Amino acid sequence: MSRALQTAEDLRRRATYLTEVVGQLYPGPDRFALPRGPGSGRSAARAAARANNVDTRPYIIVPNRRRPRVLIPASNRKVAAGALARYSRPAARAARTKRDAAVWALRLGLDRLLLPHRLRVSASEGIDDHLSTVLGHEVHLSIHIGPARANRKPVLQILDGRAQTVAFAKLGVNELTRELVEAEAAATRRLGEFGGLRRLRVPTLLHAGSWRGHSLMVTSALPAWTDPVEHGDARRLAAMRELAEVDGTTRSPLGESDYAARLRARLKALSERGRSGAGDTDADTLVAAGTTLLDRFARIELTFGAWHGDWSPWNTCESADVIYLWDLERFETGVPYGFDAVHYRLQDDIVTHQVDPTTAVLLLAANASAVLAPMGVAPTEAEPTTLLYLVDLAARYMGDRAEHAGAALGALGSWLLPTLLRHIARQRDA
DSSP states (O other): OOHHHHHHHHHHHHHHHHHHHHHHHOOSSOEEEEOSSSSHHHHHHHHHHHHTTOOEEEEEEESOSSSOOEEEEOSOHHHHHHHHHTSOOOSSHHHHHHHHHHHHHHHHTOHHHHOOOEEEEEOTTSHHHHHHHHHTSOOEEEEEOOOSOTTOOOEEEEEOTTSOEEEEEEEEOSHHHHHHHHHHHHHHHHHHHHOOOSSEEOOOEEEEEEETTEEEEEEEOOOTTSOOOOOOHHHHHHHHHHHHTTTOOEEEEGGGSHHHHHHHHHHHHHHHHHHHTTOOHHHHHHHHHHHHHHHHTTTSEEEEEEEOSOOOGGGEEEOSSOEEEOOOTTOEEEEETTHHHHHHHHHIIIIISOOOHHHHHHHHHHTHHHHHGGGTOOHHHHHHHHHHHHHHHHHHHHHTTHHHHTOTTOOGGGTHHHHHHHHHHHHHHO
16 A cells, blocks of 8 residues: 555544544543534534533644544643643654644644644543542543554543643553553553662553443553653663563573463464454464474574563653653563564664665564674574564464554565565575
């Protein structure tokens, strides 16, 4: 699919998701959308709310209804400005300039010029009151409208009456996202119990429970919106080693490891799912590739430790003193040492540097020793670790049905699987 078509499809899915997520967070029978501008439509919506004695909350759709990225509370100008200022840390200077201009427009009361689209929701059955009870004070929410992904779920920035970001909340609304929210809550709690992290700071778990049948977790806020302090790769890799060793490490032949058994079980599940349906060529290819690698590398000794699971530029912020790290839903122990390093390199190349995904995978495989050497991974173990990571990542995407959800990298047959097959063939012929 061309980049233009991908962009158009992303816009369509975001607009659809806007309606979906509002319905999940505010499931009351009455929702009142406010059209653009100061016309009679907005007054009519307010009048309808008053006539029905419905408590409503207004939101600003940023940047607009066609390209929604975030909803920010409109009832308090200071809170709205704080929510938008700390919504994200745009990498591009142009995006930061636009964000900053909108923040100033909110502070000066000129927001309708730049942010004209509004949405009014029925608050009588919304999540706000529940979160106020959980945290013990009034809350204001901004709601992230993310791109199409299998693991997309409501993510809320929680602000207090002083416009300070005090927490973040996630809501698991289907089988996959419920599992991920519960896994992240468990991982956050577990890392808090480990202690001893000197280079890293992770969120503190404030609440784990349910709301209207959905899994809910609330964590403390890390300063994700601040500009990072550049320290180079060495500091990040040292932090990755610290996380990898947080629960200790073990060393054994791959074939005797719990990791190999878990990966074989995941591949078997994908194979059985394919047989029970209409068949899936990509699944068959992945299962064959993964099984071949597990057999071929069975006698190679590897070190096993923990990994974050999605350590990427958008899930971390490097400050002068520590590295902040969040989104722990994929945290796992007992995986090949160095997985975080290869994952970061791949994601940074594809997303930050806009390297073609196929090329990024080829570069990762070709430079495996250089990428993993700072982690202390021996050259003879670098290629097996990298190829196992690619199988693991592909199994995640496929298990989550990422392609069906519209994820940009969900179609594995177009970028990841051919590279795996090429390397397997090269090893066989070597």
